[in-house]
Amino acid sequence: MTILVRLEQWKEQGTISPEQYARLAGLCRGDPFSVFFELNVLLYAGVLAFIGGLGLTVSTWSKQLGDFVVLTILSAILAACFWYCFSRANAWSPRETASPSAIFDYVLYLGSLVWSVELAYVEARFQLLAEHWDVYLLATAGLFFFLAYRFDNRLVLSLALSSLAGWFGLTISHWPPHQDATYRESAFVYCLIVGGAGALLSRLAVKPHFLGTYLNVVANVMFWTLLSGVFSSQSRSAWFLGLLAACGASLAWGLKRREFAFVAYAAIYGYIGFSSLILRELSDDTAILGYFVVTGLAMIALLVVIARRFGRKS
Amino acid sequence: MSLYDASAEQALRIRRLLRDWAGEGFITDEQCQHMEQETACDLRTTNIFLRLLLLLFTLIIVGAAAGLFFAVIGSATSERGAGVCLLFFAAVAYAGAELAVSRFRLYRYGIEEGLVVCAAGFLCAGLQLAFLSGRGHASWDGIECVVPLAGAAFSLWIWRRFGLTYAFLAAMLFVAVLPGYWTASRLVQHLILAAFYATGLAAIATLRSRHRSGGLEDTWSFIEAALWLGVYLVINLQLSSSLPARWLGIAGSAAQFPRAFYWSTWVLIWCLPPIVLTRGLRRKDRFVIAVGAAVAILTLVSNKPYLGWPRYAWDPMLLGALLAGVSVSVRRWVVRAPGGIRHGFTAERLSGKHKEWLNAGTVAAGLAVHETIAPVPESPAPEFHYGGGDSGGGGASSDF
Numbered sequence: 001m002t003i004l005v006r007l008e009q010w011k012e013q014g015t016i017s018p019e020q021y022a023r024l025a026g027l028c029r030g031d032p033f034s035v036f037f038e039l040n041v042l043l044y045a046g047v048l049a050f051i052g053g054l055g056l057t058v059s060t061w062s063k064q065l066g067d068f069v070v071l072t073i074l075s076a077i078l079a080a081c082f083w084y085c086f087s088r089a090n091a092w093s094p095r096e097t098a099s100p101s102a103i104f105d106y107v108l109y110l111g112s113l114v115w116s117v118e119l120a121y122v123e124a125r126f127q128l129l130a131e132h133w134d135v136y137l138l139a140t141a142g143l144f145f146f147l148a149y150r151f152d153n154r155l156v157l158s159l160a161l162s163s164l165a166g167w168f169g170l171t172i173s174h175w176p177p178h179q180d181a182t183y184r185e186s187a188f189v190y191c192l193i194v195g196g197a198g199a200l201l202s203r204l205a206v207k208p209h210f211l212g213t214y215l216n217v218v219a220n221v222m223f224w225t226l227l228s229g230v231f232s233s234q235s236r237s238a239w240f241l242g243l244l245a246a247c248g249a250s251l252a253w254g255l256k257r258r259e260f261a262f263v264a265y266a267a268i269y270g271y272i273g274f275s276s277l278i279l280r281e282l283s284d285d286t287a288i289l290g291y292f293v294v295t296g297l298a299m300i301a302l303l304v305v306i307a308r309r310f311g312r313k314s
Numbered sequence: 315m316s317l318y319d320a321s322a323e324q325a326l327r328i329r330r331l332l333r334d335w336a337g338e339g340f341i342t343d344e345q346c347q348h349m350e351q352e353t354a355c356d357l358r359t360t361n362i363f364l365r366l367l368l369l370l371f372t373l374i375i376v377g378a379a380a381g382l383f384f385a386v387i388g389s390a391t392s393e394r395g396a397g398v399c400l401l402f403f404a405a406v407a408y409a410g411a412e413l414a415v416s417r418f419r420l421y422r423y424g425i426e427e428g429l430v431v432c433a434a435g436f437l438c439a440g441l442q443l444a445f446l447s448g449r450g451h452a453s454w455d456g457i458e459c460v461v462p463l464a465g466a467a468f469s470l471w472i473w474r475r476f477g478l479t480y481a482f483l484a485a486m487l488f489v490a491v492l493p494g495y496w497t498a499s500r501l502v503q504h505l506i507l508a509a510f511y512a513t514g515l516a517a518i519a520t521l522r523s524r525h526r527s528g529g530l531e532d533t534w535s536f537i538e539a540a541l542w543l544g545v546y547l548v549i550n551l552q553l554s555s556s557l558p559a560r561w562l563g564i565a566g567s568a569a570q571f572p573r574a575f576y577w578s579t580w581v582l583i584w585c586l587p588p589i590v591l592t593r594g595l596r597r598k599d600r601f602v603i604a605v606g607a608a609v610a611i612l613t614l615v616s617n618k619p620y621l622g623w624p625r626y627a628w629d630p631m632l633l634g635a636l637l638a639g640v641s642v643s644v645r646r647w648v649v650r651a652p653g654g655i656r657h658g659f660t661a662e663r664l665s666g667k668h669k670e671w672l673n674a675g676t677v678a679a680g681l682a683v684h685e686t687i688a689p690v691p692e693s694p695a696p697e698f699h700y701g702g703g704d705s706g707g708g709g710a711s712s713d714f
Contacts, residue, residue: 003328006353015348016341023340028331030598032660035648037668038603039661042641044676045611050634056627102645102661106638155676260363267367285385292378299371300425307360307368307423 003028043106051113058121067125074118081111089151094206097152109155112144116159137167149206154213161217165190170221187225191218212259219262222246223269230273243273255310263306271299315474317415318357323477325355326421337666357421365424372428376407380436397444404436415476422478430472434484438465459495462488479536486511486544500555501575504548511544532601539601542590546609549579549586552616568620580620583613598658611637 004025011021026032054077062070085108088100099105119136122128129135144160147153168190169183198214201207226246229239247270254262275295282288329350336346360368380403384396391399411429414420441461449458469485472478489510493503518541522534547554551568559567568576591606593599614633618625648654648661663669 002324003331006328006349010349010352015345020341020345024335027335027340027664031658032655032662032664033598033658034660034662034664034668035603035644036661036663037672038600038607039641039645040668040672042607042637044672044679046634046636046638046641048634048679049630049637053628053631053634057631060627103642154673158676158678260361264363264367268370286382289378289382289385292374293382296371296375296378300368300375303364303367303371304425307364308358 039102043103044109047106047110047113051110051117054114055117055120058117062121062125070121071118074114074121078111078114078118081107081114085111085147085151092150094204096207096209099152104151105153105155108147108151108153109159112147112156112159115143116140134167137163141167148210152207154210157210157213158217161194161213164194165217165221184225184229187221191222191225194218195222215253216261219250219265223250223265227269227273227276230276236277240273240277243270255306258310260310267299267303271295316477317412317475318421318477322355322357322421325353326357326359328353329355334665334667338664356419358419358423359421360423365422365427368424369428369431370424372425373432376403376428376432380432393443393447397440397442397447400436400440401444402440404433404440407433407436411476426476427478430476430478430481434465434468434472437468438462459492462491462495466492477533479533482537483540486540490544501571504551504554508545508548511541511548515541515545535599535601538599539594539605542586542602543605543609546583546586546590546605546612549582550612550616551576551579552619553612556619583609583616583620587613595659 007016007021007025007028010016011018016024054074058070058074065073085104088104090097090100119140123133123136127133141160141163144156144163148157148160168186170187170190194214195218198211198218202211202214223243223246226239226243230236230243232239247266250262251266254260254264254266275291278291279288282291332341332346332349332353335341336343341349380400383399383403384391407429411426411433414423414426414429420426438461441464445460446458466485466488469481469488473481473485490507492510493506496506497503515538518534518538522531522538551571555571556568571579587606587610590602590609594602594604594606611633614636618629645661648656648659650656654660654662
């Protein structure tokens with residue numbers, strides 16, 4: 001039975017009104033057909049291509065153009081973007097607010113990225129802060145947090161979290177090759193500050209919908225940190241206990257809030273950490289392969305139980 | 315042929331739509347619950363995260379079990395014997411997948427998907443070892459193509475039997491390597507592959523016209539879009555020939571093709587995007603529209619290399635401005651129509667999942683993008699030098 005037939009039945013039964021039937025049947029037939037997603041992706045790709053080209057042009061043609069021209073052009077784009085955003089923004093509200101226009105979020109995103117390009121240019125060219133270059137990252141993170149909360153923008157919030165991670169000496173997409181205690185300490189402090197701030201702001205009902213972004217970033221950084229401790233040669237057991245505690249917390253949060261990304265984090269990071277400890281003691285191929293069969297089956301059984309009890313609603 | 319009843323799949327599709335409509339406020343939660351009760355079905359589904367986890371651990375178990383078998387019997391088997399064993403494992407894994415669906419009614423659950431992926435891998439490896447091991451290049455007689463041929467046939471079977479659309483992509487990849495077994499001429503290889511995909515496209519177009527009102531529109535749309543993309547990539551010699559050669563560091567470039575063929579493909583890469591886009595827009599077919607837009611961008615990107623023109627640092631800026639301009643213009647044009655609907659299209663969001671995809675995609679990209687342009691600790695390096703591009707080479711020699 002097709003959806004149109006079902007809708008017809010529900011209309012006749014009085015489950016839905018004729019107006020609802022007309023709207024829903026139209027949606028099923030693609031009338032109207034929404035191109036919202038496609039237009040947004042196109043705009044986002046346009047902003048990314050533009051900023052990539054801008055950075056490339058600035059880096060390769062700065063000598064011919066001169067510092068004054070480069071900085072004037074970058075500052076002009078920056079000013080135009082921020083003028084657009086501040087002049088058209090809705091009044092601030094601690095709740096989730098809709099963008100005043102369809103392109104608003106992308107203009108703000110463009111302005112934020114141009115700010116980063118300009119700072120990178122200034123520091124690379126003039127070395128104003130020399131060895132204190134990381135202050136740029138802190139200032140940038142501060143600006144981006146302000147913009148994200150002022151304009152209710154998750155895109156810029158992700159830039160703010162990334163900048164702050166940079167200030168702490170981290171890179172979110174990959175762990176530095178020289179894994180050492182200093183990075184782990186920085187990562188922990190970062191997780192505490194970001195996670196704590198996110199939770200506090202959420203509790204204060206200031207943009208509570210941002211909490212998911214905070215927690216996803218914090219969870220991944222935290223798990224990478226704990227895993228690097230488990231892989232290290234010192235205090236492995238303590239790190240492993242920490243990893244188990246984090247897995248338990250992530251699993252509990254994911255199940256309670258029906259956010260299964262956190263269940264996935266707990267399963268993947270926990271399995272990797274546990275396996276690294278066990279496999280270190282095994283040298284026989286048969287035992288190693290047997291370990292994967294047995295633990296894999298155990299994980300499947302656990303996941304099936306979770307899926308049956310909690311996992312139907314995505 | 316399919317393991318699933320059309321009515322059960324349709325019920326699942328309806329339930330997804332109902333939740334989406336409830337999320338958007340088109341129906342109330344009470345209406346949604348009431349209607350969901352009437353669309354109950356016996357298929358077991360799960361969410362994307364648990365599905366991926368189950369898929370991963372199924373692959374680990376089956377791969378480790380096969381490895382364990384060979385570790386236990388050790389060197390007792392010859393290559394041919396190992397191949398026969400792998401074929402047996404393929405049969406067992408496939409039977410397991412069938413059982414998981416028929417007995418436990420799993421639907422996109424990860425486990426049955428992992429089993430069929432393993433079955434495909436074992437089948438190809440088994441055929442290679444059982445029938446083709448020890449054959450040097452000198453003894454090639456065409457039978458070597460049996461591995462990709464079997465892989466393609468099996469993938470198509472999986473697609474039809476289990477309804478896994480990505481199995482069709484796997485079949486396309488297997489088909490892509492087939493012409494290499496039949497001829498050394500790269501020109502003929504491209505022609506054969508284009509003919510394969512075009513034939514598939516014609517077949518799918520015919521099938522779609524018959525199933526217009528069925529519940530498989532999304533599947534057909536995806537398959538058609540994949541075939542359009544396949545045809546485009548095969549005829550775009552800069553993408554399918556020069557780029558892989560450059561990446562792999564091997565000889566071979568688009569310029570090695572006969573001039574007539576080379577310029578014919580250049581004409582075709584300009585003709586194809588409007589055709590695909592027009593078809594997608596006429597049918598209101600999301601995947602085909604997406605591929606139409608993607609190949610239009612790829613044509614713009616590969617045009618200069620095709621013509622041998624120099625590329626400049628600001629080219630991406632122009633492309634970005636063009637994309638943003640097109641997006642804004644189209645949106646305005648649509649919004650200005652009465653009711654915000656022009657020719658049946660609207661720029662309004664009508665589905666919650668589009669917002670979720672955008673949020674997830676842009677936040678993830680935001681975390682990655684910023685790292686590439688944020689200030690880096692390079693200040694102590696005095697040799698930092700801006701320049702290059704003095705002679706119009708787009709700064710290719712610069713050392714930013």
